[in-house]
Amino acid sequence: MKRKAILFLRWLCVCLVGVGLSGRVEAQQEPLASPLAALLKEGYRQIDQGDHGEAEISFRRVLGGNPQLPTARRGLGLALWGQGQLPSAERELRAAVELDSFLDPGDSSRLGAAVHFELARVRDQLGGQAAGEIRRLEYRRRAIEGYQEALGVDPGLIAARMRLANLLLETGKASEAVREAEVVVRSRPTDVESRLLLSSDYQQWCDLTRAERELNEALRFEPNHSFALVRLGELLMERGELGGAIEKFRLATGINPEFWEAHRALGFAYLNSHQPREAIQAFETALNIESGDWQSRYHLATLVGQGGQLALAAEHLEHAITAKPDFWQAYEELGYVLLRQGKVEGAARRAGSILRLSPRAAEGHVVLAMVSWRRREVENALVECALVLESRPDDLGALALQALALWEIGEKAQTRQTMTQIAALQPQLFDPSQFCERIICGARDIGPIRNLLRRYRYLIVPRPQ
Numbered sequence: 086m087k088r089k090a091i092l093f094l095r096w097l098c099v100c101l102v103g104v105g106l107s108g109r110v111e112a113q114q115e116p117l118a119s120p121l122a123a124l125l126k127e128g129y130r131q132i133d134q135g136d137h138g139e140a141e142i143s144f145r146r147v148l149g150g151n152p153q154l155p156t157a158r159r160g161l162g163l164a165l166w167g168q169g170q171l172p173s174a175e176r177e178l179r180a181a182v183e184l185d186s187f188l189d190p191g192d193s194s195r196l197g198a199a200v201h202f203e204l205a206r207v208r209d210q211l212g213g214q215a216a217g218e219i220r221r222l223e224y225r226r227r228a229i230e231g232y233q234e235a236l237g238v239d240p241g242l243i244a245a246r247m248r249l250a251n252l253l254l255e256t257g258k259a260s261e262a263v264r265e266a267e268v269v270v271r272s273r274p275t276d277v278e279s280r281l282l283l284s285s286d287y288q289q290w291c292d293l294t295r296a297e298r299e300l301n302e303a304l305r306f307e308p309n310h311s312f313a314l315v316r317l318g319e320l321l322m323e324r325g326e327l328g329g330a331i332e333k334f335r336l337a338t339g340i341n342p343e344f345w346e347a348h349r350a351l352g353f354a355y356l357n358s359h360q361p362r363e364a365i366q367a368f369e370t371a372l373n374i375e376s377g378d379w380q381s382r383y384h385l386a387t388l389v390g391q392g393g394q395l396a397l398a399a400e401h402l403e404h405a406i407t408a409k410p411d412f413w414q415a416y417e418e419l420g421y422v423l424l425r426q427g428k429v430e431g432a433a434r435r436a437g438s439i440l441r442l443s444p445r446a447a448e449g450h451v452v453l454a455m456v457s458w459r460r461r462e463v464e465n466a467l468v469e470c471a472l473v474l475e476s477r478p479d480d481l482g483a484l485a486l487q488a489l490a491l492w493e494i495g496e497k498a499q500t501r502q503t504m505t506q507i508a509a510l511q512p513q514l515f516d517p518s519q520f521c522e523r524i525i526c527g528a529r530d531i532g533p534i535r536n537l538l539r540r541y542r543y544l545i546v547p548r549p550q
Contacts, residue, residue: 121147121150121151124146124147125143125144125147125154127143128140128143128144128147128157128160128164129160131143131164132160132164132167137163138164138168140164140167141161141165141168143160144160144164145161153184154184155181155185155195155196156181156196158177158180158181158184159181159196159200161177162174162175162177162181162203162207163178163203166203166207171207171210171214174207175204175207175208178203178204181196181200181204182196182200182204197238197239198235198236198239198242198245201231201232201234201245202231202232202235202242205228205229205230205232205235205248206228206231208224208225208227208231209225209228209248209252212224212228222256225252229249229253232245232246232248232249232252233249241272243269243272243273243279246265246269247269247279249265250262250263250265250266250269250282250286254286254289259286259289259290260290262286262289262290263286263290266279266282266283269282270282275306277303277307277313280299280302280303281299281300281312281316283299284296284297284300284303288320293320297317300316300317300320309340311336311337311338311341311344312337312344314336314337314340314347315333315334315346315350317333318330318331318332318334318354319350321333322353322354322357327354327357327358328358330350330354331351331355334347334348334350334351334354337350338370343374345370345372345374348368348370348381349367349371349378349380349381351367352364352365352367352368352381356384356388361388361391361392364384364388365385365388365389368385369385372385377408379405379409379412379415382401382402382404382405382408383401383402383405383412383414383415383418386399386401386415389401390418390421390422390425395425396426398418398422399422402419403419406419411442413439413448413449414448416435416436416438416452417439417451417452419435420432420436420452420455420456421452421455421525424455424456424459424525429459429460432452432455432456433453436450436452436456437449437453440453445476447473447476447477447480450472451469451477451480451482451483453469454469454470454483454486455482455486455524458486458489458490458524459527463490463493463494466486467487467490467491470484470487470490471487479510481507481511482523482524484503484507485514485523486524488503488507488537489533489534489537492536492537500537504537504541505544508541512545515538515541516538517534517535520534520538521534
C-alpha cells in the first residue's frame with residue numbers, strides 16, 4: 086500500500102499549481118525611496134522571467150539600503166530557491182516571515198500567506214534531501230507547521246492544504262491527512278486531483294470502500310484520466326479482483342502508451358493471474374519506456390529465468406541491482422540463477438556482497454546455505470538455514486534444505502519435525518521435482534530426496550486404518 090501512496094505523491098507533485106516559483110510573484114507595495122522601489126520591482130520581474138541570478142543581485146542591493154525590508158528578504162529567498170540554494174533560501178524566507186510579523190495586522194504591505202507557504206515548501210524540499218532521518222523528520226515537522234501557518238492566514242490556499250495533506254500522509258498521520266483532503270474536496274468537488282488525493286489518504290487509512298468511491302468520482306469527471314484508472318486498478322488488485330484490475334490497466338495504457346507505471350501495474354496483474362507471457366510483454370514495454378524501472382526488471386528476470394533463459398535473467402538482475410543497490414531480493418534471485426548455471430562461487434560472492442552490507446539479511450544466508458550444500462559443507466548449510474529461519478520461519482527453501490541436511494546426518498527426530506512443518510505449509514513440496522526446484526538440487530541429490538519424501542509421505546497421506 087505504501088508503494089502506491091508514494092507513486093501517487095510523486096505524480097501529484099507535478100500536478101500541483103502553487104504559489105512561489107510556479108506562478109507570477111508579486112512584490113508588495115512598500116514606502117521606499119524611488120531607486121530602491123524600482124530595484125525591488127525589477128527583482129520580482131527577473132524572478133518572473135526565471136533570471137534568478139540577476140534577481141539575487143537586485144534584492145541584495147535593495148537590502149543594502151534597507152536590510153529590514155520583508156519584501157526584499159522574501160525576494161532574495163525566492164531568488165536563492167530558484168538557484169537550488171535551499172538552506173540559504175530557507176534562512177531568507179524565515180527572516181522575511183519574522184520581519185513581516187512586526188508589521189501592523191492592517192498594513193497593506195504585509196506579505197500574507199504566500200511567504201509562509203513558500204517557506205514551508207523550501208523546508209519540505211530540504212526534508213526530502215536531508216541525509217539523516219532525524220534532520221529529515223525535523224524539516225518535515227517544520228514544513229507541516231509552515232503549511233498550517235499559511236492556512237491560518239488564508240484558509241482558502243488550496244495548494245497549501247493539498248501539500249499539507251500529502252505531507253501528513255507521508256509522515257504516517259493518515260487521519261489528519263484525510264481531514265485536510267476532505268476540506269479540499271468540499272471546496273473543489275469536481276477537481277480530479279483533489280479526489281485522487283482524498284482517495285490516497287483513505288487507502289492509507291485502510292478505508293478501501295471510500296478510496297474506491299473517490300476514484301470513481303474522479304473518473305466520472307474525467308473518464309480518460311490514466312492515473313486514476315491505474316489507482317483504481319491497483320485497488321481492485323488489492324481486493325483480488327484481477328480481471329477488473331487488468332481491464333483498468335489496459336485502459337490506462339491505451340489512453341497514455343508512455344505511462345510506464347501503468348504497463349508495470351499491468352505486468353503485476355498478469356503475473357498474479359498466472360499469465361506469464363502477457364506479464365513478460367507488459368514488463369518489457371515498461372522497460373522500453375523507463376529502463377531504470379528496477380521492479381519491472383526484477384519480475385521480468387524471474388519470469389525469463391523460469392522459462393530457462395538464465396543468462397538473460399542474470400543480465401536483468403544485474404541491472405536491477407545497479408538501479409537499486411539495497412534490493413536484497415534481486416541479489417537472492419541472482420544467487421539462485423548462478424546456482425542453476427553451476428556457478429557456485431559466483432553465487433557465494435553475491436551472498437557475501439549482501440552480508441557485508443547487511444550481516445543478518447536472510448536473502449544472503451539462504452543463498453549461502455545452498456552454496457554450502459553444493460560444497461557438501463553440511464554443518465555450515467544447517468547453520469545458514471537456521472539463520473534464515475530466524476527471520477523467515479516459513480521459508481520453504483531453507484526448510485527443505487534443512488530437512489535434507491538433517492536426513493543426511495541421521496537426525497531423524499529433527500527431520501520429522503521439519504518435514505511436518507513443510508507438510509503444513511506446502512504439501513506440494515512432497516513432489517520430488519518441486520522439492521528439488523526449491524533447493525536448486527544437483528544430480529546427486531535426487532536419490533536422497535526421493536528417499537526422504539518416501540519416508541515422510543505419510544505426513545500428507547493418512548495411513549489406512
